[in-house]
Amino acid sequence: MPTPPLLLSLLLTLLISSPTAAAASPKHDLVRRSCVHASYPDVCLRTLSSSSSSGAAATPRDLAQAAVRVSLAHVQKALEYLAAMKGSVARREQGALSDCVEQMADTMDELRKTMSALRKLRRGGGAEFRWQMSNAETWVSAALTNEETCLDGFKEIDGEVRADVRKKVTNVARVTSNALYLINLLDD
Template identity: 65%
Template sequence: MAVNLPLSLLLLFSLSSFQTLSAKPRDDLVRSSCVHASYPDICLRTLSSYDGPANTPRDLAQAAVKVSLTRARKVSDYLTTVRSANKREQSALKDCVEQVGDSVDELSKTLSELQHLRTGGSGASYRWQMSNAETWVSAALTNEDTCLDGFRDVDGKVRSDVKRKITNVARVTSNALYLINRLD
């Protein structure tokens, strides 16, 4: 007995099968790339939901830097709106705004370097570009840590909010560094 399915139902089934098949290699790449990251759950969550291309290790490293850059910019915007009557907090906030601003600059340079990375994965030019990317992401991480250091002797809601937000950025930045290092 032949089953007559409406054409729209057949088309829908075909498209969903195609999407599942085409998404699988990307999901596998994300999973296999994130498994040994410093924060594998965060890596998997942020890169699995990433909208842009992430079909190669290089795409994935760029995506990780974009995630980090976006979060660093949001934290930078947040920090410029925080007000405090406490002099220590004010000083820590001022320093933190500068440090996170530097992180944004370094992550921007990293992204540009990765986007212009010479293909082929060898040669002096490639090694130079990789060294730049690794150095800038490492510097961004250091800036994020330095921001937190400024709040060491401060207590309260501002400190806990800043710490939570900076820690989040530092974790995605650490994962980005890991994925960049995997390119080498």
């Protein structure tokens, strides 16, 4: 039977050479460190660790851009879902649904503007950096407001449609909130 130090050495060697240890690359560590204090850390870690776009997230700016891309993808899916629902709901729900689709379209525009601002960020701070950061933060905040406004339209509506919309839009709001958090980290 191996002695305890030899056994410990063998286990340590296996652990270091395992594929799981290799997955803890500096890029993955950046995702983990950045997501730990996000509004929705589990969602942040899951969406950015599995996102093919975060594979290139070597810097906090790359990670913030990946988070905005994730948010854009979620908004696009929600928009498609909501637009498809419009023809199959009662008249009362159609108005709220139309308003929500419009809010989500505005959210897409604001997130695209956010991506543009993030691409223009220059290192070293300065007036241009502050300006682009302010724009990015403002547009993501506006996107979150749109998502809340969409849900407000369903306050007086009960049932399955409300629950479905709430689920889709809440999912979008979570990834958007995480994107805002990661953008705010760029100021530090």
